[in-house]
Amino acid sequence: xxxxxxxxxxxxxxxxxxxxxxxxDREMLGTKVKEVLNYVPAAVFPAIIFPGIFFNDFGSFVExxxxxxxxxxxxxxxxxxxxxxxxxxxxxxxxxxxxxFFLLR
Amino acid sequence: MLSxxxxxxxxxxxxxxHMLSVIPFGIITGAIGIELGFDPILVYATxxxxxxxxxxxxxxxxxxxxxxxxxxxxSVGVINSRHLLYGAVLSEYLExxxxxxxxxxxxxxxxxxxxxxxxxxKQNKNLSNxxxxxxxxxxxxxxxxxxxxxxxxxxxxxxxDELGLKFAIPLTFLAIIVNDLRKLDHVFVMLVSGFASLILxxxxxxxYIILSPIVxxxxxxxxxxxxx
Numbered sequence: 001x002x003x004x005x006x007x008x009x010x011x012x013x014x015x016x017x018x019x020x021x022x023x024x025d026r027e028m029l030g031t032k033v034k035e036v037l038n039y040v041p042a043a044v045f046p047a048i049i050f051p052g053i054f055f056n057d058f059g060s061f062v063e064x065x066x067x068x069x070x071x072x073x074x075x076x077x078x079x080x081x082x083x084x085x086x087x088x089x090x091x092x093x094x095x096x097x098x099x100x101f102f103l104l105r
Numbered sequence: 106m107l108s109x110x111x112x113x114x115x116x117x118x119x120x121x122x123h124m125l126s127v128i129p130f131g132i133i134t135g136a137i138g139i140e141l142g143f144d145p146i147l148v149y150a151t152x153x154x155x156x157x158x159x160x161x162x163x164x165x166x167x168x169x170x171x172x173x174x175x176x177x178x179x180s181v182g183v184i185n186s187r188h189l190l191y192g193a194v195l196s197e198y199l200e201x202x203x204x205x206x207x208x209x210x211x212x213x214x215x216x217x218x219x220x221x222x223x224x225x226x227k228q229n230k231n232l233s234n235x236x237x238x239x240x241x242x243x244x245x246x247x248x249x250x251x252x253x254x255x256x257x258x259x260x261x262x263x264x265x266d267e268l269g270l271k272f273a274i275p276l277t278f279l280a281i282i283v284n285d286l287r288k289l290d291h292v293f294v295m296l297v298s299g300f301a302s303l304i305l306x307x308x309x310x311x312x313y314i315i316l317s318p319i320v321x322x323x324x325x326x327x328x329x330x331x332x333x
Contacts, residue, residue, distance in 0.1 A: 005168065005174040006155065006164075009178050017192060018208060021192045021199055021214070022208055037186065043321035044318045045279075047301070048163060048278045051303065052272070052274050059306065072275065072276070072279065080283065085125070092272070097268065
């Protein structure tokens, strides 16, 4: 079942890459659609980020003291000023580990 | 006039700085797949068959969290719909290729490769073989992605659970959109999506992952309307 899902996901993804290049006339995609597609990353990724920070493994809200919230704030600030992918991830993880291994022990 | 191989090589060089983010992202993708409990071969198969970092992580996260295949596949489609935009822009430069070549080069259309190709081809309008540039960026990113996910898969089996590596998932996606945080219109769409996901999180079949982007895109559409 998982294999089948991977293969179908692969076909769907390949189609998203290939459709405009090989099948569909690019004029079919109006300027309005293109403008909206510009926002796909902004529309998709927060739906992964917010629950990843504010929900625990059991699907309920974390407490305001949860280390993930503070790790995310550090990552957000570092990312905003550094504009670096690595600095964002590393600063978030390090501050998270600092809290769970040093402050909470 | 630049030769085909020189254009290909220029494409390779153009994406090298991106390796700083692509390689760690690939390692995280592989390691998270293992952390979520998937078979190493399965984790690698997502890199080969889906070949789209963000969507691979979401796909595995959803399936391991008990989402149905339909939800997992649909969210991969939503996340990767941005390729339609890349294809629409690149199709102008790839027009002269044969159908088969178009089919082959499509597999290598990736975010960073698209960004660099679009920049270069716009600056060098009378390039005779622009597709070699696209191919140079795409093939390089493909190799690095495969190798880095394999490294992540190997590393993943050594990383202890206590580290809570799952937290790397939201951080990775935060890093992807961090460049757009200075654009207010994008931030608005992000906030709509984020709050929608919190409200819809317990909707059946993990459908929040599809519904929240749709709500946010509708908000984006309305915002564009009001702007004019």
